[in-house]
Amino acid sequence: MKYLILGLGFVATHVAEYLSSYGEVVVTYRHLNPVKEVYANALKEKGVKLVKVDPLEENISGLVKDADAVINLVGEISGDEETLRRANVEVPTKVAKTVAKENPRAVMVHLSGMLGMTGNVRPEEKHCEGVAPTTTFERTKCEGEKAIREAGVNAAILRPGLIYGKYGAHVQFVTMYKFAKRGFVPAIGFLFSSISANSVARIIRAVVEERPKFTYFYATECEPVKVDKFFEAMARALRKRYVKIPIPKSLAKAYLPADIRNLLKYDGSRFDCS
Known part of the structure; x- marks a missing residue:
């Protein structure tokens, strides 16, 4: 092939x-x-x-x-x-x-x-x-x-x-990496497929x-996952001790980069898995 x-x-x-x-x-x-x-x-x-x-x-x-x-x-x-x-x-x-x-x-x-x-x-x-x-x-x-x-x-x-994935370098993952490197994991609660x-x-x-x-x-995978999990995975991979800090969704929406804010409409959405 x-x-x-x-x-x-x-x-x-x-x-x-x-x-x-x-x-x-x-x-x-x-x-x-x-x-x-x-x-x-x-x-x-x-x-x-x-x-x-x-x-x-x-x-x-x-x-x-x-x-x-x-x-x-x-x-x-x-x-x-x-x-x-x-x-x-x-x-x-x-x-x-x-x-x-x-x-x-x-x-x-x-x-x-x-x-x-x-x-x-x-x-x-x-x-x-x-x-x-x-x-x-x-x-x-x-x-x-x-x-x-x-x-x-x-x-x-x-x-x-x-x-x-391991080669991910898009703005979403770079943002997560920067937070994780500082030992800061925002507990936002957004669910993404x-x-x-x-x-x-x-x-x-x-x-x-x-x-x-x-x-x-x-x-997509059948169930959406909390975006917090990606922050946590990066912190563990970096062997960084981290603190989870609850952040209201309204505050996150106001301060997240525009490219990430545009994805927030899909919070909690589930896509056909049949």
């Missing part, structure tokens, strides 16, 4: 590392920063091939033609509208059109996100109908999904909750083997 993974982020690193045991893996990246250099070195040790390419500005036909599975993990959770639209709409649109033209036998897997629905959430019967995107992130993710559907490729769209990056990798391999015509689903 030949896997093409677009994007070199923390999820892609977990996925590529896992899939390297089951076939040939190629990972693309636009540029390297200190964090991505760590990812790149870890993957090279696993025999993963890395290719520098901008999927929007350069030709990716050759890479797509040679793959059995095209896995789009390019995405942004924060930034201005142009940044989010480029990553969450334009990239999946081009990738899907390239797959449809150059390699229609391939399976495309796309990592999307939650689209605004809260409470007890099940996938909508008609794709992207009845969902309630309100943030730019949610709207662009929904547009990206529609573009893949309209391209007519064999595709599986995953909508994960909060993804965690989450999933490990390793589980995402296993799901991706499974759907590639299934070769669906078109499917979309939420990818």
